Amino acid sequence: MSAPYPHLVVRIYSAVYQREDIAIESGQPEVHVGFRSTYVRHPEPFTEEGDISQDCKDLLVAGVIEAVRRTGHRMSLVWAPNACMLISTQN
Numbered sequence: 001m002s003a004p005y006p007h008l009v010v011r012i013y014s015a016v017y018q019r020e021d022i023a024i025e026s027g028q029p030e031v032h033v034g035f036r037s038t039y040v041r042h043p044e045p046f047t048e049e050g051d052i053s054q055d056c057k058d059l060l061v062a063g064v065i066e067a068v069r070r071t072g073h074r075m076s077l078v079w080a081p082n083a084c085m086l087i088s089t090q091n
Helices: 054-071
Strands: 007-013 016-021 023-026 030-032 039-042 075-080 083-087
Touching: 030 054, 039 054, 054 075, 054 083
Parallel strands: 023 039
Antiparallel strands: 007 016, 007 075, 030 039, 075 083
């Protein structure tokens, strides 16, 4: 089951956005961005404190950048209520 953060907001077209929950799993490094199937897998996805590890975050960012390039849709990674990262083909 996915936690509320992080999640992805995908801009489908003007004024139409879609929220995608992100499952965080342990395993071989992999990111998949897809309709209702977005996940990041990393050998050590969490720190001892239970936060997402920096390596896992970096892997997720790289995967979202690749998805933006592939689909052409702008996406925002929402890390917390007041922290997000916009990723677009114009960046």
